[in-house]
Amino acid sequence: MWFTQKKKEKFMHFAFFLVAAASVAALFMITLFLFLEGIPIFEKVGFTEFLFGNYWYPTSEPADFGIFPLIIGSLAITIISALISIPLGVMSAIYLAEIASARLREIVKPIIELMASLPSVVIGFFGMVVVAPILQDTFDIATGLNIFNASLMLAFMSVPTICSLSEDAVYNVPVNLKEASLALGATQLETIFKVTLPASISGISTAVILGMSRAIGETMVVLMVAGGAAMVPESIFDPARPLPACIAAEMGEAPYHGDHYYALFAIGIVLFVFTFIFNFVADYISHKYKQTGDATL
């Protein structure tokens, strides 16, 4: 009896471990298959030519596989959306954690969590049918489906991530630090800028990076709203074709194990590497600069 119980314990411990290790296996398989299906394109196109080539004409004869315009499109949209979402997200986080009354906070925080759950296709749809015509009329431009519109919609998608994670960081700054500052005659605002924010900066940076990582990998919004032109954009009202949109739009037509198919997987690799770096940096920051603050004796 005692023996079997002990065996059972050991067996279950191992079983739990195996399932947890599935995440490692999953990540490994994803990496493996991306590279397996993406690498063959580099037999046709050089690595630098692929990354920095200016022309993306995958279906013409001979085909051109240069994803530079796509990378620029992705970066432009991510950066512009970050310019909108970072201030908006961090400021809302400060509002929620420091200014709003406990009651209001209990209402507003779930609403922001709810924003995060809106399906991206709905936001893309909204950008297409509502925002695009408005932009087109107000700025008198050729198309409302452009970088600016996509950035706006993407910002809307990454604000909840940034806000909710930064809010946690700001909220968790120990009260006694804030009290110390106030007791020294600092105003609430000075306390926020000089004590609370510096103490939570690692959490906020992690939030910002994860928000941007979400933005760069987001597909449906940029597929529907960015306009889809594979050219290096010259203004924020130009259409663009970001990496994820390119994959989503063309995978359906790419013949299996053709060059186009391989090229799309190679784009997947680039995207994967981008987000991998973002996540790695976020992980590094949150470990290295673990939120200290509460004095330990």
Add this chain to the structure above:
Amino acid sequence: MDKKLKIRSKNLNFYYSQFKALHDISLDFYENQATALIGPSGCGKSTFLRCLNRMNDLITGIRVEGSILIDGKNIYDPSIDVVSLRGRVGMVFQKPNPFPKTIFENVAYGLKIKGIKDKNLIAEYVEKSLRAGALWDEVKDRLNNTALGLSGGQQQRLCIARALAVNPDVLLMDEPCSALDPIATQKIEELIHDLKKSYTIIIVTHNMQQAARTSDITAFFYMGKLIEAGKTDTIFTNPALKTTEDYITGRFG
């Protein structure tokens, strides 16, 4: 001994929403004296202390009746600026709470808040404050190290120095030694003894010996009421009321 009146609390009532935490507290504090507030947990002594620099304002749903006069001015008057009030009434907390910055930055914080930009002046005040906090000799070679690397007792003296740097008249101390070991406690008590020569000190403590050692006046709180206040010697040797005697002799609390 003639002492100048510094703070006068007149019929102070304090409520956390529905709960009445302080009943009709009237108590005077004099310049260059240390007053100890003693009493069992939850008796309202800390709440009262935090009324004196309006730290309780941060809690929602509180209400104050009555008045607290500092140098003759009611600090609950609407015309009073809370921020400059807190600059005049410094506070040291129960748990050492240095900012996660360098030792120098910690002390300089209040000076910069006050708008002092002159670097030499700041350095001068930082040194003076650290000396006054009896910490200078221990940290003068590592002012740019993080304050979190100091021991608990050093951190608490740093917090005292930080409070002194903004040059307050009054220093509130909320059980400043409760998180410290006996040796660190002794140092803080010596420091309090020195500081009261130039500041009005009000100290909340759980520790009866500490109250006896450091204070001139002792006020005993129980169930939100001020039971008895008087010269520390008198309170500890010959209290007027039975409740006070019971508490001091350790029969409850």
Add this chain to the structure above:
Amino acid sequence: MRNSTSAANNLHDHEITTIHERQLQLRPEFKKVFHVKIQKRKKLFQHLFYFLFRLAAFINFAALAIIIYFILSNGLNAITWEFLTKPPVDSMTRGGILPCIIGTVCLSICSVSVAFPVGVFSAIYLNEYAKQGFVLRVIRLCINNLAGVPSVVYGLFGLAFFVIYLEMGVSIIAGALTLGIMTFPVVIGSTEEALKAVPDTYREASTGLGATKLQTILRVVLPTALPGILTGGILGISRAAGETAPVMFTAAVFFSPKLPSGIFSEIMILPYHIYVLATAGTEIEATRELQYGTALVLITLVLSMNLIAIIYRAKLRKKTKI
């Protein structure tokens, strides 16, 4: 020790005079710098910034409200009994969205039945068994990265691995497995939070009574954490229901004349249907109402599930706090 005590005593002798001096001499200086004007300016700044912070929070709120308002006001007309219970007709320019609703429900349930057990088991391992160290660090890093992999990359992986390599074809099972891998970090997150909220005293009490670790987990920890874990399941379902990119190559099709008959059928789903109607339909303008209607059904589905989970979780958090 002796040194510092004497330092304190020295301070008593000569430093005190400096403190006195400071109080007497430097006070005017402070007054000069710390002028009323600065005080006023500070107040103004505070008001200004507080206004900005409030504004930021309000903008978020307003944006959400506007989106929901547009979908609701335009989509409500489309919602009829017929719309919800009939398949699309006339090249999807008229008719209903029944196959999409069924498809979305099937797909999310299947994917959660993949993600939920894996997520819960992983979380139990991470929270109850694993010891701090290299292995734990690696597993966590992998989970974090899985949570960050772009959805379209999951789609690529699902296509290459499930659809083609394992020869599942474009089917519910391929889509569900893809979505399952994608959503199980969500389940892990919620489950871990729920497990952490179980007080250690429960565990100690149980082991103190002679229960083994497994018995403690099964009989004490899991029952206590169950509501929180289920919340994670609901969030997983709603995430799976709203995703488009991972399933557009693995499970979803433009149009399917039949309802799904098994896990190897291809299906229509709501998010993809919106995308198809809005970008590639035969009559984009004419089917606006259908698009709004489909979007309304989708957000009602997703938001209501999230709302339930959020409210439920808020209640739980309050309970565990007391």
